[in-house]
Amino acid sequence: MQHTDVLDGRVDGEVARSCDVVIVGAGFAGMYMLYLARNMGLTAVVIESASGVGGTWFWNRYPGARCDVESMQYSYSFSEELQQEWHWTERYASQPEILAYANYVAKKFDLLPDIKFNTRVTRAAFQEEESRWLVSTDQGTQYQAKWCVMATGCLSAAQTPKIPGLDTFDGRIYHTGNWPHEAVSLSGKKVGVLGTGSSGIQVIPELAAQAKHLYVFQRTPNFSIPARNKPMDAEYENSWKRSYSERREKARSMPAGILCDLGDKSALAVPAEERVQEYQRRWAAGGTGFTAAFADLLKNAESNRTAAEFVRERIREVVKDPSVAELLTPVDHPIGAKRICADTRYFETFNRENVTLVDLRTNPISEVTPEGVAAGSDFYELDCLVLATGFDAMTGALSKIDIVGRQGLTLKEKWRDGPNTFLGLMSAGFPNLFIVTGPGSPSVLTNVIVAIEDNVQWIARCIAHLIEVDGRYIEATQSAEEQWMEQVRKVAEGTLYTQAKSWYLGVNIPGKPAVFMPYVGGLPTYQQICDEVAVDGYRGFSIGTQSPCVERRQVNA
Ligand code: FAD
Ligand code: NAP
Numbered sequence: 001m002q003h004t005d006v007l008d009g010r011v012d013g014e015v016a017r018s019c020d021v022v023i024v025g026a027g028f029a030g031m032y033m034l035y036l037a038r039n040m041g042l043t044a045v046v047i048e049s050a051s052g053v054g055g056t057w058f059w060n061r062y063p064g065a066r067c068d069v070e071s072m073q074y075s076y077s078f079s080e081e082l083q084q085e086w087h088w089t090e091r092y093a094s095q096p097e098i099l100a101y102a103n104y105v106a107k108k109f110d111l112l113p114d115i116k117f118n119t120r121v122t123r124a125a126f127q128e129e130e131s132r133w134l135v136s137t138d139q140g141t142q143y144q145a146k147w148c149v150m151a152t153g154c155l156s157a158a159q160t161p162k163i164p165g166l167d168t169f170d171g172r173i174y175h176t177g178n179w180p181h182e183a184v185s186l187s188g189k190k191v192g193v194l195g196t197g198s199s200g201i202q203v204i205p206e207l208a209a210q211a212k213h214l215y216v217f218q219r220t221p222n223f224s225i226p227a228r229n230k231p232m233d234a235e236y237e238n239s240w241k242r243s244y245s246e247r248r249e250k251a252r253s254m255p256a257g258i259l260c261d262l263g264d265k266s267a268l269a270v271p272a273e274e275r276v277q278e279y280q281r282r283w284a285a286g287g288t289g290f291t292a293a294f295a296d297l298l299k300n301a302e303s304n305r306t307a308a309e310f311v312r313e314r315i316r317e318v319v320k321d322p323s324v325a326e327l328l329t330p331v332d333h334p335i336g337a338k339r340i341c342a343d344t345r346y347f348e349t350f351n352r353e354n355v356t357l358v359d360l361r362t363n364p365i366s367e368v369t370p371e372g373v374a375a376g377s378d379f380y381e382l383d384c385l386v387l388a389t390g391f392d393a394m395t396g397a398l399s400k401i402d403i404v405g406r407q408g409l410t411l412k413e414k415w416r417d418g419p420n421t422f423l424g425l426m427s428a429g430f431p432n433l434f435i436v437t438g439p440g441s442p443s444v445l446t447n448v449i450v451a452i453e454d455n456v457q458w459i460a461r462c463i464a465h466l467i468e469v470d471g472r473y474i475e476a477t478q479s480a481e482e483q484w485m486e487q488v489r490k491v492a493e494g495t496l497y498t499q500a501k502s503w504y505l506g507v508n509i510p511g512k513p514a515v516f517m518p519y520v521g522g523l524p525t526y527q528q529i530c531d532e533v534a535v536d537g538y539r540g541f542s543i544g545t546q547s548p549c550v551e552r553r554q555v556n557a
Contacts, residue, residue, distance in 0.1 A: 016142035019043040021463070022135045023149045024121045024401070026111075027055020028102070029436040029452045030151035032078065035109050036460040045143055046111075046151075047135070049120040053111070054102035055153050057095050061179035062199065062386075063206035065095035068227065068288050068342040069258055069447045072240045075101065077248040078453060082108065084241055092229045092287075092342070116141070124148055125404040126431060128549040131472040133432060147463055150398060151436045154444050157396025159509060161194075161389050163368055170370040171384040176203055177391060186210040190381060192373055194365075195388030196222055201341045203388055205349045212354065215380050217373065219360040220501075221330040223311050224341035228286025255522035257442075257450030260289045267294035267303035279310040291336040298336050298495050308335040318347040327359050333500035339444070393503040394439045394517045395419050405430035406475075406548055418506075418515030422476035422484050422540055423530055425455065431473035431548060434459045439517040440488050442526050444504070451523065458530050462538065471543040480540030492516040 021037045023030045026048035037044035050058045057065075067074045071088035086101060093101070106112050116137075123136040133148035158177030160166075166173070174184065176199040191211040193204055196218045208214045240247060251259035267275055275294075282290045290311075296303045312329050319325035328347060349355055363376025372382040392399070395415060403411035409429045414420065421427045424441025425434055436455045437443035443451050466474055492498055498505065498516055506512040519526055533539050544551055 016134060016144040017045070018144045019045050020145060021045075021147045021149060022047065022124075022133060022143045022145040023151055024048075024124075024135070025055060025151035025153055025156070025397075026050070026053045026115050026117075027058075027151065027153050027156070028076070028449055029153070029456060030055070030149075031102070031105060031109075031111055032076065032453060032456045033149050033151055033436065033459065034111050034114055035078075036456060037463075038114070040460060040464060042463070044114060045145075046115040047119050047121050047137060047143070048115055048117050051117050052099075052103070053106045053115065054099045056155060057098040057102055059156070059158070059178055060176060060199070061095055061181065062174075062176040062203045062388075063210075064202035064204075064344070065176070065179075065199075066090075066092045066202065066227075066229070067098060068092060068198070070287070071097075071232070072237065073251060073258055073447055074098075074449055076105065076449060076453065077244070080245065083244050088232050088237070090229055090232055092227055121401050123402040123404070124433070125402075126406060126433070128406060128547055131432065131547040147432045147434065149434045149436065149459060150401075150438075152397035152401075154394045154437055154448070155391045157392040157400060159390050159392050159396070160387060162510070163365055165367040165369055168370050169368050169372075169382075169385060171382055173385045173387065176200070176386065176388045186384065188212050189383040190372075191215070191384055191386065192217060192380060192382040193386040193388055195390065196220070197388065197390055198222075198339060198341045199390070200388035201343045201346045203386060205343070205345050207386065208349045208352055208355050214355045215358055215373075215382070216350075216355065217358045217360055217365065217375065218327065220332060221328050222338060222341050223308065223330050223335045224343040224346050225283065225288060225290045225311070226286045227342040227344055228284075229344055251447070252450060252454075252527070253524050255524065257446040257523040258289075260292050262292045263294040265294055266296045266300065267306050268296075268300070275306055276310065279307060283310070283314065286342070288340045288342050291340050298334070298497065301334065301496060304334040304336070304496055311335060315347055318351075320351050324350050324357050327357055333502075334496040337496045337498075337500035338502040338504075390503055390508055392509050392512070393506070394444070395506070395512075396509075398435070403430065403433070405433070416513070418513040419517060420481050420485050422481040423526075423533065424519065425458065425530075426474070426476040426541070428476045428478045428481045431475040434462075440484060440519055442519050442521070442523050445518050445520060446523050454523070454527055454530070458534065461534060465534070465538065466543065469543065470545055472545055472547050474538065474541050474543045475548070477540055477542055484540075487521075488519050489516065491519065491521045495520055
């Protein structure tokens with residue numbers, strides 16, 4: 001295998017390494033982009049701030065972290081050999097196993113020599129004269145490339161809330177999204193955990209099992225379905241492996257790219273008894289497929305209420321103290337409108353004597369002191385604090401990079417009132433800059449690895465087209481982008497998604513504009529549109545055979 005032998009060139013007096021494609025991020029998106037770029041005979045380099053591959057699964061090492069899409073599906077489909085030889089040990093793979101898989105893929109396809117680890121991209125600027133991106137890093141290195149692919153992840157910018165006194169806390173503070181590599185011992189300790197989203201719901205039972213006492217600081221309760229994780233059943237695994245490609249294809253025809261049992265009726269079209277039986281069946285089977293029980297659960301508020309009420313009843317059944325059960329019962333949003341959680345004995349954890357639920361709605365945190373947390377009129381002495389407080393999702397990682405497009409336009413400025421893209425893949429004003437699973441694509445509403453593979457294949461095909469037509473640049477047109485964002489907004493408004501204060505909407509980040517970011521029209525519809533756009537000669541994009549500024553000069557002459 002031949003690796004990128006980057007040529008050195010001078011840019012503004014600095015030595016910049018030159019290649020065809022610079023890829024930022026070595027999660028599943030960046031790794032696959034590198035694999036495809038190399039297969040196309042392009043020189044490519046991946047720049048990654050972590051010391052290893054895996055992205056999400058490199059960073060989120062908290063106890064209990066695992067996927068909520070079944071392992072047989074939460075994996076790459078591009079290599080039959082890979083999907084046949086890899087063995088998942090559990091229905092839902094744990095973080096260490098997914099990380100081992102990412103490392104296995106990197107080794108199998110010999111990706112490591114082209115990845116620069118421990119290097120953060122700080123700036124990416126489009127050089128108009130040459131139609132090339134100049135990418136700068138915190139290591140003082142620079143890379144110059146025709147194409148730049150942002151594979152920076154939708155959930156990679158961990159969010160630490162601004163709480164008065166947090167930095168004065170004497171104990172250790174851990175963020176689930178940036179968990180230490182070394183073992184964290186919590187035994188005999190008084191532990192606080194802030195946040196009850198998917199990460200909190202996974203970590204809380206594990207912390208409770210170790211800590212002397214666990215205080216769960218909850219602002220908003222969430223819906224969660226038992227995952228019913230179990231060791232991989234050999235026959236089940238074999239059934240997948242016998243027909244992997246057919247099943248992957250079927251999965252791609254499902255709205256979330258997940259092969260599942262998708263109800264096709266309205267929840268209101270069946271008698272109440274039948275409806276409850278269906279919910280019971282799915283509750284017993286476990287997993288996030290619960291919200292696929294009926295076709296209109298995310299569209300019709302009345303239908304949604306039937307599913308939400310079923311889950312609320314289960315919470316009241318499991319949690320022994322009725323006042324604690326009430327606090328854990330979500331009432332402020334439709335079920336599924338925030339990412340549904342999957343758990344292992346989450347609600348049961350609140351029956352433990354060493355667990356206390358602190359309701360921040362009635363007792364907001366006033367400050368953190370060196371000794372602990374003050375909430376309402378109470379003070380909680382703590383040895384350590386776990387922040388399960390989420391991410392600046394979808395735009396956070398991009399906004400941390402100073403991305404400068406044509407004529408000095410910055411992405412931060414352009415996206416001040418919310419992200420604008422065409423198909424989530426490109427943004428007008430930023431030629432030759434691709435985003436994998438960007439805002440305006442289905443991304444986080446899917447089995448993300450499927451969305452990644454589809455986006456990366458589209459980008460590779462687009463680059464191949466540019467090479468074929470001798471295109472210097474490709475850029476989304478303003479009008480295509482406006483129409484697409486209008487479409488993204490419209491489909492979201494036809495659903496219940498917009499009724500939740502979720503990270504999909506950006507409202508978990510103070511000051512972030514409230515714009516619903518993912519495309520909810522489903523993966524098959526989205527993919528069809530992407531394919532049609534490509535077949536139609538990249539309709540909605542302009543392709544130039546000269547650099548944008550040469551074209552501008554010719555127009556002005
Ligand atoms: P990431 O894995 O986030 O990788 C992006 C990489 O880019 C990171 O390694 C980051 O360090 C790097 N990076 C970012 N900015 C820079 C920079 N400026 N310079 C250099 N490097 C940079 N999805 C599912 O479909 N199913 C699941 O069950 C599921 N579970 C999840 C559990 C957790 C705890 C989290 C946080 C997310 C989960 N997701 C899940 C979503 C998950 O993020 C995706 O499935 C997938 O792993 C994303 O891959 P990616 O390569 O796009 O991004
Ligand atoms: P999240 O869903 O955004 O949850 C963050 C939690 O922190 C919320 O409970 C939030 O409360 C709380 N919080 C944030 N700031 C706070 C503050 N200042 N004071 C009090 N509480 C505060 O983040 P996440 O749990 O990390 O999950 C993010 C996404 O990652 C998930 O939706 C999912 O897509 C993915 N994920 C998946 C899995 C999995 O099961 N495979 C596991 C983890 C993560 P409010 O709700 O009141 O804001």
